[in-house]
Amino acid sequence: MWEWLTWVFDQGTNKQMRLFCYGLWLIWFSRNRLLYERRCMTGIEIARQIRNYIVELDAIKEKKLTLQSAGNNQQVGRRGRVTVHFDAAFDHQSSRSATGLLLRNEEGEILASEAILHSEIATPFTAEAYEGLQAVKLGIFMELNKMEVVGDSKTVIKKCQSTNTNKSIIGAIIRDIQSKKDRFQKIEFHFVPKAKNVYAHLIANEAIRRRGSFYLMGGILDSVRQAGLNERRNERFGNKVAEKNSFHVF
Structure with missing residues (x-):
């Protein structure tokens, strides 16, 4: 195998x-x-998917985003803690689900984003657990030492935090997650509200919309970024309307 790979790399551009x-x-x-x-x-x-992946990476390269290679991502991961946001999107009509993953370093810079499209996952609850597993696997792939896994499913996060044997419907997935904890110097699981996990959900939604997976180093898709900005704009507008309509009774 090694001889074949060496020969291929010697021959190609x-x-x-x-x-x-x-x-x-x-x-x-x-x-x-x-x-x-x-x-x-x-x-x-x-x-x-190969074609789409190349197109997306070319776009990232043109914009000269912060990190340009997996090697840089891994070096950042080894020096400090990396936070991985995960969320699921579920399409009931097609029974498809998608994982949305967003990696940030301690300074808040985006290291990578990934969307994985799945099929034949029975329920949104199962999909959320599976997304947590995908987050841990991505951390292993990027050789992270210290990792914080963040999601907006309280039940899944609590099961991931526990060291007890899980016998629920998602027990096999949780046990798989727990078995991988020793691959990290430190790994923690934390719950956040949906409002603080927006980009992970938007990444998952984009995978369902495109009907395909994608992985980007150093950034997120422009469509996801714009959707996130729209979410924030709508949230600010809603807060202003609420403040305008509120009143105090003395």
Whole structure:
């Protein structure tokens, strides 16, 4: 295998090698989807996701966002704590769900964002637990030492915090999460209100809208960023209306 990889890299151009590496990564992603979701991706689906992935990364490169490589992300992760926000979006009509993940360092800078589209996940509750597992796996992939996992599902967060054996409907997923805790120097799970977890949810929604997964280093999609700004604008407008309509009784 190593000889074959070495030969391929010796023969190809940088552009070809980028395509080759993305292809290998998505084939591995397809393997995991088959293993955990019993869904087999077609060659056409893999090719489309490779194309979309390249387009998104080219856009990030053009904008010269803060971090340019996974190596930089990993170095930041080793030096300090990284917070991973996770949330799920669930489409009842198609029974599809999606994971939305957003990574920030201690200064609040975005290290990466990821959306993973799933199928055949029975309920939104199960989807939320599975998203927590995806957050932990992303931390392992990026070789983080100290990690804070943040979500807006109180039940899932409490089960992740517990060290007791979980026998609920999502017990197998929770046990998988707990078994991976020793991969980190320190890992904590915290609950936040939905208002503070907006971008993770918007990333998941975008995956359902696009019907595809994506991963970006150093930023988020422009469509997600704009949707987040709209959410904040609507929230501020709602607060102003509430203040205007409020009154005090003495």
